[in-house]
Amino acid sequence: MISKCLFPVAGYGTRFLPATKSMPKEMLPVVNKPLVQYGVEEALGAGLSEIGFVTGRGKRAIADHFDVSYELEHQIAGSSKEDYLASIRDVMAKGSFSFTRQREMRGLGDAILNGRRLIGDQPFGVVLSDDLCVADEGVLSQMVKLYKQFRCSIVAVQEVPKEDISKFGVIAGKQIKDGLYQVDNMVEKPEPEDAPSNLAIIGRYILTPDIFEIIENTPPGKNNEVQLTDALLTQAKNGCVLAYKFKGRRFDCGSVAGFVNATNYVYENLYTQD
Ligand code: G1P
Numbered sequence: 001m002i003s004k005c006l007f008p009v010a011g012y013g014t015r016f017l018p019a020t021k022s023m024p025k026e027m028l029p030v031v032n033k034p035l036v037q038y039g040v041e042e043a044l045g046a047g048l049s050e051i052g053f054v055t056g057r058g059k060r061a062i063a064d065h066f067d068v069s070y071e072l073e074h075q076i077a078g079s080s081k082e083d084y085l086a087s088i089r090d091v092m093a094k095g096s097f098s099f100t101r102q103r104e105m106r107g108l109g110d111a112i113l114n115g116r117r118l119i120g121d122q123p124f125g126v127v128l129s130d131d132l133c134v135a136d137e138g139v140l141s142q143m144v145k146l147y148k149q150f151r152c153s154i155v156a157v158q159e160v161p162k163e164d165i166s167k168f169g170v171i172a173g174k175q176i177k178d179g180l181y182q183v184d185n186m187v188e189k190p191e192p193e194d195a196p197s198n199l200a201i202i203g204r205y206i207l208t209p210d211i212f213e214i215i216e217n218t219p220p221g222k223n224n225e226v227q228l229t230d231a232l233l234t235q236a237k238n239g240c241v242l243a244y245k246f247k248g249r250r251f252d253c254g255s256v257a258g259f260v261n262a263t264n265y266v267y268e269n270l271y272t273q274d
Contacts, residue, residue: 002144002206005048005125006118007039008111010056010102015256024059026129028259031266032084035253036062037091039129044094046140048125052098052118054111066097107225112207113215121209123147128203132262134270135248139204142246146180147206152240153232155183156204158250162192168200169229171243179245183236188222188229199243201229202250211235 013025020028026036040051053062065088076082102114112126125140133139143154157171169188173181185196205228214231221227235241251265252258 002123002125002147003048004050004052004119004122005043005046005127005140006052006054006112006115007036007043007127007129008054008102008108008115009036009059009062009129010054010105010111011130012105015254016259022058024061025254026059027061027065028253030132030253030259030262031271033087034065035132036129037065037088038132039127040066040091040095041087042133042138042140043125043127044091045138046125046144048140048144049095050098051095052100052115054102054115054118055099056102056105063097063099066092066095068092105225107220107223107227109215109218109226109228109231112228113212113226116212119209119212123151123206123208126203126205126207130252130254131203132251132253133202133204133246133248134251134265135246137247139246139248139250140206142248143204143206143244146242146244150240150242151208152242153208153211153235154206154242154244155201155232156246157181157199157243158202158245159198160200162195162198165192165195165198165200166190168202169227170195170197171199171201172196173243176242179247181243181245183232183241183243186229186233186236186241188227199245201243202246204246208235214238 009026013020027034098118102111166189171183172185173183214234218231221230251262
């Protein structure tokens with residue numbers, strides 16, 4: 001019923017230069033696994049097995065990561081080193097992977113619109129892999145359950161301190177049950193004094209496919225980019241968008257400090273190999 005998940009991965013990763021000069025930021029390892037693989041595992045865990053990447057120039061390593069490496073397989077076949085490939089083999093067995101390119105960086109809304117050809121006319125998940133989420137039940141799984149109940153677009157939100165609010169899309173809405181809001185306002189990266197609440201959007205979405213046409217009709221907004229937040233506000237006004245205060249922790253791996261925190265957390269709590 002909902003089986004596809006889009007990963008916009010065209011961003012440059014300037015904050016991690018020089019590490020990202022010739023390597024996609026999504027391939028930076030959090031301990032021993034590339035950042036993007038955590039997001040893909042979360043999507044697969046939610047039953048979204050058709051993974052679509054909206055890539056750009058210089059992102060081929062991502063496509064290679066989710067494909068067979070014959071040389072490597074040949075070299076370590078039958079040795080104990082095969083264990084190190086277990087997680088990626090599992091991901092490859094469960095998922096299918098498609099790619100399309102965003103030629104110009106015109107914002108998250110535009111990236112999603114570029115993914116239309118991979119999605120077609122069905123609801124889908126979106127993962128911004130910079131946001132690494134850890135939770136007992138994956139954040140996307142939590143959201144898919146809600147989607148089955150409400151059948152409308154859902155954004156994941158988290159309370160953030162006022163001084164950080166201008167890094168995010170921010171929602172306001174009517175609480176319809178504990179931790180769930182019907183959105184009536186949404187602002188992309190407001191000044192703290194203009195923020196409609198302290199509920200910030202984090203990089204997990206379930207979108208209904210009418211969002212594509214709405215994006216097509218959404219003019220560039222903040223930073224002269226086509227903002228998904230603006231399109232979602234239109235969708236909220238015409239119908240329904242929910243904001244869900246997810247259960248779990250989120251690390252901002254788009255910042256160096258957040259990346260280091262995620263690394264420490266994963267190493268201490270999730271890493272199992274000797
Ligand atoms: C994007 C969205 C923003 C959201 C954020 C979550 O911004 O535009 O609404 O709050 O992701 O990480 P970006 O961080 O890509 O600038």
